Amino acid sequence: MGARRVDARGLSCPQPVIMVDRALKEGNGHLEVLVDNEVSKENVLRFLNKRGFHTEVEEEVGSIVIKAMK
Amino acid sequence: MRENFFASRSGIVVVGVIIGISAAWLQYLGNPANMGICVACMERDIVGALGFHRASVAQYLRPEIMGFVLGSFFVSLLAGDYRPRGGSGTLIRFFLGMFAMIGALVFLGCPWRALLRLAGGDGNAIFGLLGLIAGVFLGVQFLKRGYNLGRSYPQHRASGWVFPALMVVLLFLLVFRVSFSPGGPIFFSEKGPGSQHAPLLVSLAAGVIIGGLAQRSRFCTMGAIRDVILIRDFHLLSGVGALVAGALIMNIVLGQFKPGFTGQPVAHDNQLWNFLGMALAGLAFVLAGGCPGRQLFLSGEGDMDAAIFVLGMMVGAAVAHNLNFASSPVGIAPFAPIAVLAGFVFCFVVGLTQRERLNL
Numbered sequence: 508m509g510a511r512r513v514d515a516r517g518l519s520c521p522q523p524v525i526m527v528d529r530a531l532k533e534g535n536g537h538l539e540v541l542v543d544n545e546v547s548k549e550n551v552l553r554f555l556n557k558r559g560f561h562t563e564v565e566e567e568v569g570s571i572v573i574k575a576m577k
Numbered sequence: 578m579r580e581n582f583f584a585s586r587s588g589i590v591v592v593g594v595i596i597g598i599s600a601a602w603l604q605y606l607g608n609p610a611n612m613g614i615c616v617a618c619m620e621r622d623i624v625g626a627l628g629f630h631r632a633s634v635a636q637y638l639r640p641e642i643m644g645f646v647l648g649s650f651f652v653s654l655l656a657g658d659y660r661p662r663g664g665s666g667t668l669i670r671f672f673l674g675m676f677a678m679i680g681a682l683v684f685l686g687c688p689w690r691a692l693l694r695l696a697g698g699d700g701n702a703i704f705g706l707l708g709l710i711a712g713v714f715l716g717v718q719f720l721k722r723g724y725n726l727g728r729s730y731p732q733h734r735a736s737g738w739v740f741p742a743l744m745v746v747l748l749f750l751l752v753f754r755v756s757f758s759p760g761g762p763i764f765f766s767e768k769g770p771g772s773q774h775a776p777l778l779v780s781l782a783a784g785v786i787i788g789g790l791a792q793r794s795r796f797c798t799m800g801a802i803r804d805v806i807l808i809r810d811f812h813l814l815s816g817v818g819a820l821v822a823g824a825l826i827m828n829i830v831l832g833q834f835k836p837g838f839t840g841q842p843v844a845h846d847n848q849l850w851n852f853l854g855m856a857l858a859g860l861a862f863v864l865a866g867g868c869p870g871r872q873l874f875l876s877g878e879g880d881m882d883a884a885i886f887v888l889g890m891m892v893g894a895a896v897a898h899n900l901n902f903a904s905s906p907v908g909i910a911p912f913a914p915i916a917v918l919a920g921f922v923f924c925f926v927v928g929l930t931q932r933e934r935l936n937l
Contacts, residue, residue: 517665517728519866519880520800521807525720529809545658547796549584554808569731 511535515551516543523547524554531558533541536577541570548573581656583793589816597823600693603641605831606775610842613824614641614787615690616869617681617858620887620893621903622771623747627889628762630898632678634769638751639658640736640777643744644784645791649877650741652789656858658904661737663881669685670882674889675896676920677861677869682894682903683854684708685844687869688798691855692817694844696824698836701844701851708852712859713802719864719928720807726864726931729882740887745746747931751777759863770843784895790875791874792808799859799868845859850909850917864927 513530515523538555542548542551548564548571550567555562560575582588600613612618613664617634626634638870681687684705686694691709694702723814749755750763757763764770772779794816801813828834837844845851862868865886867875872890875883902916 517662517730518725519665519729520795521720521803521866522725524808544660545581549581549795553810553812557810 508538510539510574511529513538513540515547516541518542518548519544520550524550525552536576537559538573540573540575542573543570547571581793582789583910584795586812586815588682588805589794589796589812590701592790592796593816593819594823595743595790596787596796597696597820597825598827599787600689600820601824601827601831601833602697603775603780603783603831606772608775608780609770609773609835610833611694611699612686612690612770613692613693615686615868616642616645616873617687617692617890617894619680619769620869620891621682621898621908622766624894624933625766625771625898626762626764628764629895632762632898632903633771634766635771635898636764636766637771637774638747638763639774640748641784641787642779643748644781644869645788645873646741646744646877647793648785648790649722649787650788650876651785652792656793658792659737659879661732661734661879661881662729663736665729665882666931667882667885668885669726669931671889672923673861673865673893673927674872674886675893677858677865677886678890678893679853679897679902679916680763680857680859680861681869681922682897683917684851684858685904687858688855689868689870690901692798692821693824694841696821696834697842698834699841699844700838701841701846701848704848704851705855708855709799709859710802711852712856712861713799713863714806714861715856716860716928717803717806720803722884723932724864724928726839726866729880732879732881736881738875740881740884742847750782771808783831788874788877792878795871796874799862799872802859803863833836845906845908846902847908847931850903850913853917854904854913857917857924860924860928864924870934879886
């Protein structure tokens with residue numbers, strides 16, 4: 508199954524977390540979240556880790572990709 | 578990747594304690610009572626010093642504000658967080674800032690001062706804080722219905738220097754006490770809260786240190802309440818709790834803790850308007866994504882939309898004093914209710930209409 512992609516680049520807190528929350532409520536267990544700043548990365552990671560997700564971070568130029576699996 | 582200690586639970590608690598202790602200590606060294614740090618009051622004093630309002634008791638170029646921006650600027654450069662950006666609902670943020678300031682000046686303080694007033698024993702602050710919570714709760718309802726001001730976009734690297742540079746100019750005017758005309762600005766209050774201040778270098782140093790720490794820890798008084806209501810996250814709230822605890826202990830040690838409702842410094846006891854003023858401010862902070870302190874720290878790290886919010890707050894301070902919206906220790910001003918009502922109408926229209934569909 509492919510990962511559900513959430514593009515939260517250019518958005519500031521709490522929008523990225525709200526978008527991830529919405530994606531989780533749709534029943535997705537495999538996410539790929541794109542953010543473009545450290546604050547969003549920290550907030551999304553804190554949110555997902557607290558909900559028992561295993562997360563991996565890949566930093567690229569201009570964007571940070573957070574991969575999350577239940 | 579280096580871990581950011583200040584983004585951890587212990588990190589934000591340490592930052593909160595440092596802010597609380599510094600604020601109480603600044604009061605001990607000369608800042609007005611329960612106003613060791615008040616972003617709204619201090620911006621209002623800066624606006625007064627420049628002559629944009631003429632409330633003669635509220636005129637001083639507060640170095641804490643300059644320190645907040647510059648501390649955040651330097652630390653964000655060092656940490657690689659400096660990222661010039663802008664273009665997200667810019668004009669709307671200006672007016673959100675304006676109404677946030679008007680609401681804060683009806684209560685007589687921003688969320689930071691509400692916490693410090695509580696830590697100083699001012700019972701009226703409880704009604705302000707309840708208002709703040711109510712305002713944030715309202716704002717969260719808009720967030721849940723898809724409210725957002727849209728994406729921001731990267732800007733040229735030098736554009737993020739403009740706001741810190743403005744702070745350097747203000748600092749220059751303060752250090753050299755520049756006078757532009759006989760009897761004209763820069764004004765320095767001779768009595769009242771504007772005349773009370775800690776030594777310049779201490780205020781500036783405290784501001785720079787807090788600005789740097791807050792940039793790293795993302796400290797935000799509004800976000801603390803918002804995150805609890807929105808996602809049951811207590812991370813930022815633990816920092817706010819630490820601030821109150823730090824200030825409370827320091828106030829007791831320094832003999833500054835004076836519990837009561839009447840005769841509290843730079844405060845009034847009209848509880849309905851303490852509540853409503855702060856509710857308006859809280860709502861505007863949610864819609865703009867940060868408390869007034871956070872907006873300064875964001876301005877330092879290159880967020881030009883946050884800088885516009887700050888400028889909106891400054892214009893709001895001038896408007897509030899010139900048009901008789903701002904409270905005084907005697908009570909609220911004649912036109913305060915109309916201004917607060919107008920602010921709520923503006924925030925509701927913004928909250929309901931700014932719902933760009935974001936493609937997840």
